[in-house]
Amino acid sequence: DVVMTxxxxxxxxxxxxxxxxxxxxxxSLVYSDGNTYLNWFQQRPGQSPRRLIYKVSNRDSGVPDRxxxxxxxxxxxxxxxxxxAEDVGxxxxxxxxxxxxxxxxxxxxxxx
Amino acid sequence: xxxxVESGGGLxxxxxxxxxxxxxxxxxxxxxSMNWVRQAPGKGLEWVxxxxxxxxxxxxxxxxKGRFTISRDNAKNLLYLQMNSLRAEDTAVYYCVHGYSLDSxxxxxxxxxxx
Numbered sequence: 001d002v003v004m005t006x007x008x009x010x011x012x013x014x015x016x017x018x019x020x021x022x023x024x025x026x027x028s029l030v031y032s033d034g035n036t037y038l039n040w041f042q043q044r045p046g047q048s049p050r051r052l053i054y055k056v057s058n059r060d061s062g063v064p065d066r067x068x069x070x071x072x073x074x075x076x077x078x079x080x081x082x083x084x085a086e087d088v089g090x091x092x093x094x095x096x097x098x099x100x101x102x103x104x105x106x107x108x109x110x111x112x
Numbered sequence: 113x114x115x116x117v118e119s120g121g122g123l124x125x126x127x128x129x130x131x132x133x134x135x136x137x138x139x140x141x142x143x144x145s146m147n148w149v150r151q152a153p154g155k156g157l158e159w160v161x162x163x164x165x166x167x168x169x170x171x172x173x174x175x176x177k178g179r180f181t182i183s184r185d186n187a188k189n190l191l192y193l194q195m196n197s198l199r200a201e202d203t204a205v206y207y208c209v210h211g212y213s214l215d216s217x218x219x220x221x222x223x224x225x226x227x
Binding site for chain 2: 039051059085090092094102105
């Protein structure tokens with residue numbers, strides 16, 4: 001199975017400051033069509049997960065542009081340019097090129 | 113707008129069975145693949161199973177293979193997860209999730225396996 005490794009697992013951030021989460025996969029996530037299949041999800045406290053970003057860098061509808069995704073091959077990053085209170089929660093990366101689908105362990109973002 | 117409503121969760125004894133249902137609306141159900149993803153209390157997300165739009169392709173996580181069965185009724189816009197031989201480690205919130213890339217999630221249904 002593809003192992004997804006996130007860091008850090010805990011991320012205390014001051015409101016208005018940037019935040020960055022790393023995700024590394026044990027295998028390449030590049031498909032034969034040239035696309036890279038890496039998604040990011042946000043789970044706010046008490047809520048269901050919500051997809052934020054698909055194929056590395058494409059924001060889902062309604063996702064603020066302070067969220068951005070980047071990376072290639074096996075190394076990926078989710079960045080929040082300026083953290084707001086509503087961004088508190090757990091963030092997961094997930095690969096959707098190999099079966100079984102696998103998630104990272106989750107990164108808990110909290111406000112300092 | 114995609115809406116997914118899970119039902120059928122509850123308390124079951126180890127070794128027992130339970131069937132989860134997911135009522136889908138807001139999209140053409142028969143055109144989209146679907147997934148089940150679970151989350152044990154206080155833990156991360158674990159993908160459980162996938163079914164293609166026509167049910168021709170199905171995948172399972174190793175942890176549930178041989179015990180769980182995913183199915184769908186495109187005429188009724190329903191997704192199912194039949195869970196047999198349940199274990200304590202199957203205790204989790206089970207989410208019904210739309211699409212190949214898990215783009216929309218239901219609110220979840222709690223399954224508790226305990227004596």
